[in-house]
Each structure stands twice: as C-alpha cells, then as structure tokens.
Amino acid sequence: MASGMAEGARIRQRNLGEVLRHVHADGAVSRAVLARRMGLNRSTIMGLTAELAAAGLVRENIPRETGRAGRPSLVVMPEPERVYGLAFDVAVDRLVGARVGLGGRVLERREAVRARAGVDLEDVVEVLARFGRELAASAAPDTVCVGVGASYCGMIRRADGMVRYGPQLGWVDQAFGAELGAGLGLGLPVEVGNEAHLGAIAEYVRGAGPGVRNLIYLHGDVGVGGGIIVGGKLLDGDGGYGCEVGHMLVNPFDGRPCLCGSRGCLEAEVGEEALLDYAGRADELVGRDGIRAVVALAESGDVRAREALDRIGDWLGVGVVNLINLFNPALVIFGGMLRDLFHGVAPRVHARIDTHVLPVSRKGVRLAVSALADDTTLAGAAELAFSALLTSPLDTLAARST
Amino acid sequence: MASGMAEGARIRQRNLGEVLRHVHADGAVSRAVLARRMGLNRSTIMGLTAELAAAGLVRENIPRETGRAGRPSLVVMPEPERVYGLAFDVAVDRLVGARVGLGGRVLERREAVRARAGVDLEDVVEVLARFGRELAASAAPDTVCVGVGASYCGMIRRADGMVRYGPQLGWVDQAFGAELGAGLGLGLPVEVGNEAHLGAIAEYVRGAGPGVRNLIYLHGDVGVGGGIIVGGKLLDGDGGYGCEVGHMLVNPFDGRPCLCGSRGCLEAEVGEEALLDYAGRADELVGRDGIRAVVALAESGDVRAREALDRIGDWLGVGVVNLINLFNPALVIFGGMLRDLFHGVAPRVHARIDTHVLPVSRKGVRLAVSALADDTTLAGAAELAFSALLTSPLDTLAARST
Numbered sequence: 001m002a003s004g005m006a007e008g009a010r011i012r013q014r015n016l017g018e019v020l021r022h023v024h025a026d027g028a029v030s031r032a033v034l035a036r037r038m039g040l041n042r043s044t045i046m047g048l049t050a051e052l053a054a055a056g057l058v059r060e061n062i063p064r065e066t067g068r069a070g071r072p073s074l075v076v077m078p079e080p081e082r083v084y085g086l087a088f089d090v091a092v093d094r095l096v097g098a099r100v101g102l103g104g105r106v107l108e109r110r111e112a113v114r115a116r117a118g119v120d121l122e123d124v125v126e127v128l129a130r131f132g133r134e135l136a137a138s139a140a141p142d143t144v145c146v147g148v149g150a151s152y153c154g155m156i157r158r159a160d161g162m163v164r165y166g167p168q169l170g171w172v173d174q175a176f177g178a179e180l181g182a183g184l185g186l187g188l189p190v191e192v193g194n195e196a197h198l199g200a201i202a203e204y205v206r207g208a209g210p211g212v213r214n215l216i217y218l219h220g221d222v223g224v225g226g227g228i229i230v231g232g233k234l235l236d237g238d239g240g241y242g243c244e245v246g247h248m249l250v251n252p253f254d255g256r257p258c259l260c261g262s263r264g265c266l267e268a269e270v271g272e273e274a275l276l277d278y279a280g281r282a283d284e285l286v287g288r289d290g291i292r293a294v295v296a297l298a299e300s301g302d303v304r305a306r307e308a309l310d311r312i313g314d315w316l317g318v319g320v321v322n323l324i325n326l327f328n329p330a331l332v333i334f335g336g337m338l339r340d341l342f343h344g345v346a347p348r349v350h351a352r353i354d355t356h357v358l359p360v361s362r363k364g365v366r367l368a369v370s371a372l373a374d375d376t377t378l379a380g381a382a383e384l385a386f387s388a389l390l391t392s393p394l395d396t397l398a399a400r401s402t
Numbered sequence: 403m404a405s406g407m408a409e410g411a412r413i414r415q416r417n418l419g420e421v422l423r424h425v426h427a428d429g430a431v432s433r434a435v436l437a438r439r440m441g442l443n444r445s446t447i448m449g450l451t452a453e454l455a456a457a458g459l460v461r462e463n464i465p466r467e468t469g470r471a472g473r474p475s476l477v478v479m480p481e482p483e484r485v486y487g488l489a490f491d492v493a494v495d496r497l498v499g500a501r502v503g504l505g506g507r508v509l510e511r512r513e514a515v516r517a518r519a520g521v522d523l524e525d526v527v528e529v530l531a532r533f534g535r536e537l538a539a540s541a542a543p544d545t546v547c548v549g550v551g552a553s554y555c556g557m558i559r560r561a562d563g564m565v566r567y568g569p570q571l572g573w574v575d576q577a578f579g580a581e582l583g584a585g586l587g588l589g590l591p592v593e594v595g596n597e598a599h600l601g602a603i604a605e606y607v608r609g610a611g612p613g614v615r616n617l618i619y620l621h622g623d624v625g626v627g628g629g630i631i632v633g634g635k636l637l638d639g640d641g642g643y644g645c646e647v648g649h650m651l652v653n654p655f656d657g658r659p660c661l662c663g664s665r666g667c668l669e670a671e672v673g674e675e676a677l678l679d680y681a682g683r684a685d686e687l688v689g690r691d692g693i694r695a696v697v698a699l700a701e702s703g704d705v706r707a708r709e710a711l712d713r714i715g716d717w718l719g720v721g722v723v724n725l726i727n728l729f730n731p732a733l734v735i736f737g738g739m740l741r742d743l744f745h746g747v748a749p750r751v752h753a754r755i756d757t758h759v760l761p762v763s764r765k766g767v768r769l770a771v772s773a774l775a776d777d778t779t780l781a782g783a784a785e786l787a788f789s790a791l792l793t794s795p796l797d798t799l800a801a802r803s804t
Contacts, residue, residue, distance in 0.1 A: 007413065155762055164762045214640040226728075230632055230639075237632075237730025238616040241762045244727040249758050250654065252720050262758045318654050322724065325646040326628075328639025356651050356664045360557055360566045360643045 012048075013392045015040070019048045020102075021390045023058055023076050025205050027103055030063065032073035042073075049076050055397055056082040057102065078103035081143055083397065085385025086135060088128050088150040088180070089378040091195070092168065092221035093287060095124065097131030099139060100382040102389075104206055106375070108135055121174045129183025136186060144400050148188050149384025151195045151377040152176060153221060158240035161192030167259040168222050188400075191384040195219060197234055197243060198380025199335050199370070200227025205383055208333045208371040215331040216323050217370070218245060219377070220338035223259065224267035224319075228327060250318045269315035272337060278308035291337050295344040313345030317352025320367075324353065328361045335370030336377075342369050414450075415794045417442070421450045422504075423792045425460055425480050427607050429505055432465065434475035444475075451478050457799055458484040459504065480505035483545055485799065487787025488537060490530050490552040490582070491780040492516075493597070494570065494623035495689060497526065499533030501541060502784040504791075506608055508777070510537055523576045531585025538588060546802050550590050551786025553597045553779040554578060555623060560642035563594030569661040570624050590802075593786040597621060599636055599645060600782025601737050601772070602629025607785055610735045610773040617733040618725050619772070620647060621779070622740035625661065626669035626721075630729060652720045671717035674739060680710035693739050697746040715747030719754025722769075726755065730763045737772030738779075744771050 018038055022029050035045045052058045060074045080101030089096040098109040110131040114124070128150070136145060154166025161177015177192040184190070193201075200217035209215040209229075217227040226245030228235040235242050246267035247260055255264020256274055268274065272291060276282040279294045279302075297305035320332060334342040346367070353362060370376050389396045420440055424431050437447045454460045462476045482503030491498040500511040512533040516526070530552070538547060556568025563579015579594040586592070595603075602619035611617040615634040621627045628647025630637040637644050648669035649662055657666020658676055670676065674693060678684040681696045681704075699707035722734060736744040748769070755764060772778050791798045 011409065155760065165760065214644075228728075230637055231635065233633065235632055235637075235729070237763070238732040239730055239762065239766050241760070241766075242616075242728060242730035244730075244760055244763070247727045247758070247760055248724045249652075249720050252652065253655065260760060265758075318651050322650045325649045326630075326644060326728070327637070328641055328644035328646075330640040356649070356667075358557065358567065358643070358646055358649055358662060360641065361639070361646070364641050364643075 013395065015044075016048055016052060016393045017391050019045070019076070020052060020057060020393050023052075023078050024102055024104065024386065024390060025210065028061075028075050028077045030073040030075050031060075034076065049074075052076075052393060055394060057393060057397070080105050081107070081140065083144045083146045083389065083400075084139060085146055085382050085389075086132050086148045086184075086186075087378050087381035087385055088132070088148075088190075089195070089381055090124055090128070090150070090152045090169075090176075091377060092153060095127050095131075096378055097128055097135055098378055098382070099135040100385065102386070104379060104382060106378075108138060110134065119169055121171065121176060121179060124169075125176070125179045125183050128180055129185075132180075132184045132186075136184075144397065145186060145188065146389040146396055146400050147385035147387065148181070148184065148186070148190045149198075149381040149387075150177070150180060150190055150192045151198045151381040152192055153195045153223075153225070155241050155244075156192050156194050158236070161190055163192075164241070191387065193380065193384055194225060194227070194243070195221075195377040195380075196225025196245075197227040197236065198384065199225075199372075199376040200229055200243075200333075200380070201234060201383050202372055202376050202379035203333050203335070203370060204229050204232075206372070206379065207376065208368045209331045212331045214327065214329045215333060216327060216329045217333045217335060217376075218320075218338055219336040220271070220334075220341065221336050222272055224270060224338070226323075228323075228329075230327065245319065245323065248319055248322060250315055250322075266315065266319040270312050270319070275308055275312050275341070278311050279305045280308075281305075288337055288340060291340050295340065298344055309341075309344040310348050312341070313348025314352065316345055317349040318356075320349055321352050321356040324357045324361050324365055329365055332365060332367050333370055334367070335372075339369045339373065342367075415797065417446075417450055418454060418795045419793050421447070421478070422454060422459060422795050425454075425478050426504055426506065426788065426792060427612065430463075430477050430479045432475040432477050433462075436478065451476075454478075454795060457796055459795060459799070482507050483509070483542065485546045485548045485791065485802075486541060487548055487784050487791075488534050488550045488586070488588075489780050489783035489787055490534070490550075490592075491597070491783055492526055492530070492552070492554045492571075492578075493779060494555060497529050497533075498780055499530055499537055500780055500784070501537040502787065504788070506781060506784060508780075510540060512536065521571055523573065523578060523581060526571075527578070527581045527585050530582055531587075534582075534586045534588075538586075546799065547588060547590065548791040548798055548802050549787035549789065550583070550586065550588070550592045551600075551783040551789075552579070552582060552592055552594045553600045553783040554594055555597045555625075555627070557643050557646070558594050558596050560638070563592055565594075566643070593789065595782065595786055596627060596629070596645070597623075597779040597782070598627025598647075599629040599638065600786065601627075601774075601778040602631055602645075602735075602782070603636060603785050604774055604778050604781035605735050605737070605772060606631050606634075608774070608781065609778065610770045611733045614733045616729065616731045617735060618729060618731045619735045619737060619778075620722075620740050621738040622673070622736075622743065623738050624674055626672060626740070628725075630725075630731075632729065647721065647725065650721055650724060652717055652724075668717065668721040672714050672721070677710055677714050677743070680713050681707045682710075683707075690739050690742060693742050697742060700746055711743075711746040712750050714743070715750025716754065718747055719751040720758075722751055723754050723758040726759045726763050726767055731767055734767060734769050735772055736769070737774075741771045741775065744769075 224246035251264035626648035653666035660670035
C-alpha cells in the first residue's frame with residue numbers, strides 16, 4: 001500500500017502505548033505476559049520495552065525467584081518519577097490536588113476543606129491552581145508533566161471541560177477546564193471529567209474491577225452519580241452526558257424533590273438528606289460522618305435508623321435492578337458515601353435483585369465496594385492526565401518536554 | 403517488526419472489509435467518499451475495490467451526470483446475487499425466512515403464521531429449516547451462501563445460539579441455533595440474536611438512524627425489548643444479556659404482573675395486554691390489529707381508548723426518560739407494535755421527557771419510528787448472516803465456496 005510507512009509508524013506508536021498501559025495499570029508485568037496479552041512475539045516486545053526504557057518511562061528488572069526452570073522473563077515496571085500527571089478533585093467537601101507518577105502512585109498532594117455550597121468558579125480555581133503550581137514547582141528539574149486531569153461533581157462538556165450543570169455547587173455553564181488551565185500557567189490543556197465517570201475508570205484500571213470489561217460504578221456524595229464501563233470503555237453517550245444514574249426516575253408517584261427540579265429521582269430517594277430525614281437525625285447529623293453514624297446506630301439496635309436504611313436500600317435496589325437488567329454487568333461497585341452506606345443497605349439491595357433481575361443476568365453479577373476508597377475520583381483524574389501519554393508515549397513526551 | 407508481513411495482510415483484510423461494509427450499508431458509494439471516510443488515498447481505494455470486484459462482490463459504474471466539472475469518481479455498488487445470506491425471524495405471530503443479497507435486498511422470502519403460544523422448538527425448526535432449504539435450492543448455481551442469521555424474541559447465549567429464556571414461547575435453554583443449523587444441512591453455523599438487538603443493528607445500518615452512533619431501539623411485540631447502540635456498537639453486556647429494557651422496574655408499588663415472574667416491569671405496564679385491558683377491549687381485540695384499533699378508536703373520540711393510551715404513554719415515558727438520562731442518545735426509535743402505538747402515546751412520552759430528562763441530554767435527542775417497519779428484525783438477522791463476510795471478505799468467500 002502507498003501509505004505503508006505511515007501505517008507502520010502508527011502501529012508502532014499504538015504498540016508502545018499498549019505496553020505502557022499494561023505497565024501503568026499492573027505496576028509490574030513480565031515481557032512474557034505482555035507478549036501473550038498483545039499477541040506479539042517476545043523479540044517484538046523486547047524492542048518496544050527497550051524503546052520505552054530509553055525514553056526513561058520504564059525500567060526492566062530480573063524478577064524474584066520464580067521457582068520455575070528456564071530463563072526468567074524480565075519484569076517491566078514504570079519509572080514513577082520521570083514523568084508525572086497533575087490530578088485535581090472537586091469533591092463534595094474538599095478540594096484536592098496531586099502530583100501522580102506513572103503507575104498511579106501519588107507522589108505529593110495538597111488538600112483543603114471546602115464549604116458545601118456557595119462556592120464559585122473563581123474560589124475553586126484559585127485554590128486548585130495554587131496547589132498545581134506548588135506541586136509542579138516541587139517536582140525535580142528533569143521530570144516532565146505529561147498532562148492535567150480534573151474530576152468534577154457535575155455534567156461536563158468533553159471538548160473543553162465546561163461544567164454544563166453542577167447542581168451541588170449551583171454551577172451552570174462555567175468554564176472550569178479553561179480557567180484552571182489558565183491559572184496553572186503550564187501551557188497544558190486540562191481534561192475534565194465527571195467524578196463518577198472517572199471513578200469507574202479508576203476502579204476498572206486499578207481498583208475493585210481490574211480488567212472487568214462490563215462494570216458499573218455508583219458514586220454517592222450529596223447526589224448519586226454513575227460511571228458505566230461497557231466492553232472496556234466508558235459509556236459517555238452522544239455528548240458525554242450519559243450515565244446519569246442519579247436521575248433515574250425510580251419513584252414515579254410521590255417522589256422526594258430533587259435538585260434537578262424533578263421528583264422521585266434515585267439520588268433524591270437514596271441521598272444523604274433522605275437518609276438523615278428518615279432516621280430522624282436531620283437536625284444533628286450531616287455529611288459522610290452523619291451517614292456513618294446512622295449505620296452505626298442501626299447496628300447498635302436503633303429501630304428508626306434500621307428502618308431508614310431499609311427504606312434507602314429498597315430504593316437503591318430498584319436502581320441497581322434496572323442497571324443490571326440493562327447492562328448485564330459482571331460487577332457493581334459502590335463508592336463515595338455509598339461505600340459507607342453499602343454494608344447497612346446490602347440486604348434490601350440483594351432482595352430487590354432476587355425479585356426483579358432476570359436469572360441469566362443475576363447469576364453473572366457481583367456487588368462490591370470501591371477499592372480505592374476516598375481517592376477513587378482523584379485516581380480517575382490522574383488517568384485523564386496520563387491518557388495522551390498512554391496513547392502515543394514518545395510523541396507526547398517529546399511535545400511536553402519542549 | 404518480525405510480524406510485519408502478517409500485519410500487512412491483516413490490515414488489507416480489514417480494509418477490504420471496511421470498503422465492503424460501506425458498500426453494503428450505503429448501496430452505492432463513490433471511491434472519493436470511501437477514500438475520505440477511511441482516510442486512505444484514492445489509489446489505495448482503487449486497489450481495494452478492484453480486488454472486491456474481481457471476487458464478484460462489487461461492481462463499479464460511472465455515476466449519472468453530477469453537474470460538477472472534473473473526472474467523476476466511480477461509484478461502487480454491491481453485486482446483489484453473487485453471495486447471499488439466509489435470514490430467519492421468529493416473531494410473535496409469524497415465522498419468516500429470506501434469502502438476502504449483499505446490500506440488504508430481500509431476493510426471496512417464505513412466511514408462515516404461527517400460533518402465539520405452545521409452539522415448541524421442533525415445530526419452529528421444522529418450518530424454518532424447510533424454508534431455508536427451499537431458499538438455498540432456488541439460488542443460482544454459481545452463488546454462495548456466506549452465512550445464516552436468526553432473530554428470536556428472547557435472551558440468547560452468544561456462543562451457540564441457545565435460547566436461555568424466551569417467556570413468550572415458554573422456552574428455557576432450547577438449542578435453537580444448533581438445531582436450526584442441523585436442519586438446514588448447509589454445514590454453516592447459525593448466528594442467533596435477540597430480536598430487539600438485531601432491530602437496533604438494522605436501524606443503525608440501514609434504517610431510521612444510519613450512522614447515528616448512540617441510539618436506542620425499542621421493540622414491542624407482546625413484551626418490550628431493547629437494542630442499544632453505544633458508540634456504534636451494540637451494548638450486549640457481559641454474557642450478551644444486556645438491554646433488557648422490558649424488565650426495567652418502572653412501577654415499584656402495585657405493578658402489573660409480568661411474564662418474568664416479577665411485577666411492575668415496563669413491558670407489563672405498556673404491553674398489549676395492559677392497553678387492551680385499560681381500553682376495555684381485552685375480550686374482543688388481540689395483537690397488532692388490536693393495538694391499531696385502539697389507536698383508531700382514540701382518534702375517533704373514544705374516551706376510554708384515549709385514557710388507555712395516555713396511561714400507557716405515561717409508563718412508556720418513564721422508561722424512555724430513564725434510558726435518555728442513562729445513555730444520552732441522539733435518537734430513540736420505536737419499532738414493532740410500539741411503531742403502531744407511538745403516534746397515540748407520543749404526547750405523554752414527550753411530557754415525561756420534558757419533566758424528567760436533564761436539559762443537556764433533552765436538547766440532543768430525537769424520537770422516531772422504525773424505518774424498516776415489520777422487516778426490522780429480519781434485516782437485523784441478515785446483518786448477522788453477513789457479519790463474517792464483512793469482516794474478512796476474501797477469506798470468508800474462499801471458505802464458503804469450497
């Protein structure tokens with residue numbers, strides 16, 4: 001073919017990216033495993049890893065004693081400090097910035113409490129941009145920032161990181177990505193993602209479901225978000241606004257009012273406000289601590305707390321049932337405040353599943369809590385920061401190093 | 403790379419497949435358009451189309467007067483009779499078999515009414531296998547059957563076409579694909595798919611949403627099925643059992659009983675039985691004709707028929723709302739009996755959308771009825787029949803010609 005040369009170069013970049021993705025996700029992976037996963041022979045893999053090692057992105061070590069006969073396959077590991085990504089998280093109660101190394105290790109972090117409402121774009125950007133500048137300044141001089149990712153609790157326009165709709169902070173059409181990029185002054189674009197989408201990616205890459213190609217991640221804070229991995233890829237829909245699990249209409253009759261203006265949405269029926277209200281503790285408790293307190297009360301025999309959890313669990317079960325029937329996933333992961341809540345509501349969720357999920361899908365699904373705990377969304381933002389590097393390693397490194 | 407030669411051959415097969423897919427879907431497409439879509443130069447495209455023409459799969463014609471200056475780009479069209487696929491449809495009230503040419507044209511068909519219940523595997527296979535043998539026998543001697551696809555109203559195991567669960571015929575774990583393959587005696591495997599999944603593929607390839615990469619197809623017969631295209635691919639889930647839209651729990655309180663054993667499922671609330679029941683016509687009307695009659699009654703002023711449609715439309719709206727919030731699709735297509743029903747229920751569906759769908763997703767979505775009408779599922783089965791050819795044209799043709 002006339003385009004054979006260009007095609008060859010493209011295939012090589014793609015293969016370099018695939019090797020680096022495996023190394024980044026697994027932490028340490030042998031050449032033999034890489035060859036098997038990628039369907040390439042070991043000499044081709046050796047050429048690829050040598051090129052990545054020469055660029056300072058990976059190192060190769062002799063593995064510890066394997067107990068097997070024969071020449072051991074060299075283990076390829078990420079160089080965690082040659083390149084880094086900046087990751088930011090605008091969560092319900094805090095602002096976080098981190099410098100993250102290849103392989104996903106948090107090298108350094110900054111964190112601040114934030115008010116739960118009435119925080120505008122300038123306030124958030126000012127804090128995060130300062131964090132980012134400090135983090136970049138503290139990196140060693142020969143290291144390279146390869147990308148910036150940010151997690152936000154709202155609906156995000158893919159193209160430019162515009163927050164289209166973020167009811168918890170009252171944001172509509174706020175240019176978060178652009179403003180944060182300007183504030184950082186690194187000359188890099190900021191990739192912004194919805195917190196639950198990013199949580200799903202993080203749990204898929206290095207959390208509760210590594211390699212589980214069909215999984216659902218449910219993220220609770222004040223509301224409920226969803227991130228759905230379909231065939232190994234995030235479901236984002238036509239404009240990037242998919243997975244709005246929290247606005248599934250579960251109670252069509254006399255539902256609780258929702259921040260979106262509707263009633264009976266899943267997040268209205270299972271959110272923090274509903275739980276504290278049903279438990280009769282809305283005046284004294286608040287936030288994640290409040291949720292943990294209600295779960296503890298129920299465990300110690302408080303009847304009203306137990307009934308509140310059952311009621312919440314029943315509605316959460318309706319949502320989970322519908323997701324399993326629609327997506328036939330292998331795994332459903334509960335993160336954020338749903339992680340705290342899960343233990344207390346699991347019996348009712350399972351009861352709904354037993355009653356309403358079709359048997360063939362019921363047999364194949366497992367429920368779990370987030371493995372990355374409170375860092376799930378930050379870890380997802382780091383994945384965004386690394387996405388260019390993991391697609392075209394050498395091109396990206398060259399572009400960022402100038 | 404050591405595997406450069408094999409890689410080159412693989413790329414060529416992939417490119418041949420991609421050219422053939424465009425020609426098959428579009429019916430006629432110029433070399434210039436192919437070059438643009440595939441990002442290849444025109445001489446590469448010419449080489450590919452020449453190879454497909456030599457194999458008898460496409461022909462190239464000079465287009466009609468274009469009105470433009472310059473050399474016209476040759477138009478590539480499918481040869482509809484060199485190869486064919488056999489497509490079968492086990493629909494709610496009929497059995498269909500067809501010989502379908504490349505490009506999707508039905509060359510010949512056989513159809514039989516079937517009873518709505520109490521039909522077992524042997525009965526269905528006997529009729530369809532006879533259709534298939536007759537259709538194959540009537541093909542010209544130099545033509546080649548490249549594949550067999552079948553649509554079934556139930557949950558299908560991908561690997562072997564086993565009907566895991568087909569409540570409308572009362573089938574559980576019936577080896578439909580294997581038995582039909584044996585009955586045909588062509589030495590070809592039978593690919594079986596769920597009717598709504600296949601309907602979605604057909605509408606995406608050549609129906610109401612050609613090229614719309616995020617669309618939802620809702621198929622009504624006695625129940626309601628769904629086929630969901632996410633990023634240009636069918637959502638099938640971990641075991642192939644995804645998209646069970648009909649068993650979305652929309653009425654968690656006092657829902658109507660469903661064939662699946664649960665209550666309040668979407669298909670129970672919007673199905674034929676519910677409609678005829680609410681309209682007070684359950685004793686006199688049945689099937690698609692019954693549904694059309696209720697829509698006609700409502701249009702002519704029958705209050706009870708109008709109220710029945712409103713009630714059905716309201717529940718259907720709940721289901722559609724949840725799908726739009728979850729999938730952020732560009733298009734929702736109503737097929738099967740929902741096509742007949744759509745006109746009568748659209749106001750209520752739109753009302754639910756206006757109330758409950760998040761604005762950013764609401765703006766981007768359009769509702770439509772199936773463009774392929776009663777042949778949607780059969781057309782989807784034909785796509786299954788052609789799938790091997792459209793992946794590796796020359797290899798598949800060689801394998802089937804021996």
